[in-house]
Amino acid sequence: MRRILAAAIAAVLLLTGAACTDDKKVEAAPGTKVSVGVIPIIDVAPIYLGKQKGFFAKRGIDLTLTPEQGGAPIVEGVLGGKYQFGFSNVTSLMAAQSAGAPLKAVASGVASNGRAGRDFSAIVVRDGSPIRSARDLSGKRIAVNTLKNLGDTTVRQSVRRAGGNADNLSFQAMPFPDMPGALQAGKVDAAWVVEPALSAVLTQGGQILASNFVDTAPDLTVALYFTSRGTMTAKPQLVTDFTEAIKESMRYAAGHPEEVRDVVGTYTQINDTVRIAMILPSWPEDINRRSLERVATLGQRDGIFTKAPTLDQLLP
Structure with a gap:
């Protein structure tokens, strides 16, 4: 009887130990901490959704998203090691690449929907403005989020297409969320805005002058997710995992527009x-x-x- 009892206790202890070991295996290992520089606009809704839905966590990525004013400081952050990955408009990335920065895009970020007058980006004026067309912007003060960047280029193109002088524009840098108030207060004559700032302007009575992305190129690829060549060399599996996660996130966002609208409110201040x-x-x-x-x-x-960008070196 003692031998039977001892054998039973040993069996229980063995099973308990095995269960503890299994529990440890079931527990998720701490994910690799990954910081990403983003801009608090609708463009990056997919990565916020992907974090919510666990698309990064299931690939072992513990994601931190840090807002910046524009693409240029994010490029600097990736090059300086502040971020492992970043989201930036294509002009910032091209400028950095043409200057010799060791950057590489890993995935598409966002694109124009191609609908003039109904794109997520526009040049706008306040209610009652005497400016009626992009042609009338010559000599006017125009808000953009950063200077000598995508805003400048695409706004100039809208002015050219309207028959105006694109060489005589006065750009002023400010964060997108500040633009609706600056426009209402008359601090600027016009603004280049993207969502949700665009709808904030329109709900205050503002008017769209032009859809600058549509004027620039059909179905314009506006921004990309990217990393440094150093990260690609040192951590190829992390780059692969991040790329897969962001692509899954973008597919999910494209198929769930109402969740996109909801998640934007978690990282920007917008009303219903x-x-x-x-x-x-x-x-x-x-x-x-193209x-x-x-x-x-x-x-x-x-x-x-300063010199022509080499797209083959930048693109995946």
């Missing part, structure tokens, strides 16, 4: 009217190279690039 009214961009997986070639040509014309 703006949330419902927002015009959504496109989130295609493919990068529209549209980037157009942006590169215009950027050289406007003096943004």
Whole structure:
């Protein structure tokens, strides 16, 4: 009887130990901490959704998203090691690449929906403005989020297409969320805005002058997710995992517009009217190279690039 009892106790202890071991295996290992520089606009809704839905966590990525004013400081952050990955407009990335920065895009970020007057980006004026067309912007004060960047290039192109003088524009840098108030207060004559700032302006009675992305190129690829070549060399599996997660996130966002509207309110201050009214961009997986070639040509014309960007070195 003692031998039977001892054997039973040993069996129980063995099973308990095995269970503890299994529990430890079931517990999720701490994810690799990854910081990403983003801009608090609708463009990055997919990565916030992807974090919510666990698309990064299931690949072992513990994601931190840090807002910046524009693409240029995010590029600097990735190059300086502050961020492992970043989201930036294509002009900032082209400028950095043409200057010799060791950057590489890993995935598409966001694209114009191609609908003039109903794109997620626009040049706007306040209610009652005497400015009736992009042609009338010559000599006027125009808000953009950063200087000598995508805003400059695409606004100039809208002015050119309207028959105006694109060489006589006065750009003023400010964060997108500040633009609706600055426009209402008369601190600027016009503004280049993207959602949700666009709907904030429109709900205050503002008017759209032009859809600058549509004027620049059909279905313009506006921004990309990217990393440094150093990270690609040192952590290739992390780059693969991040790329897969962001692509899954973009597919999910494209198929769940109402969740996009909800998640934007978690990282920007918007009311329900703006949330419902927002015009959504496109989130295609493919990068529209022809549209980037157009942006590169215009950027050289406007003096943004010191030399022509080499897209083969930048794109995946």
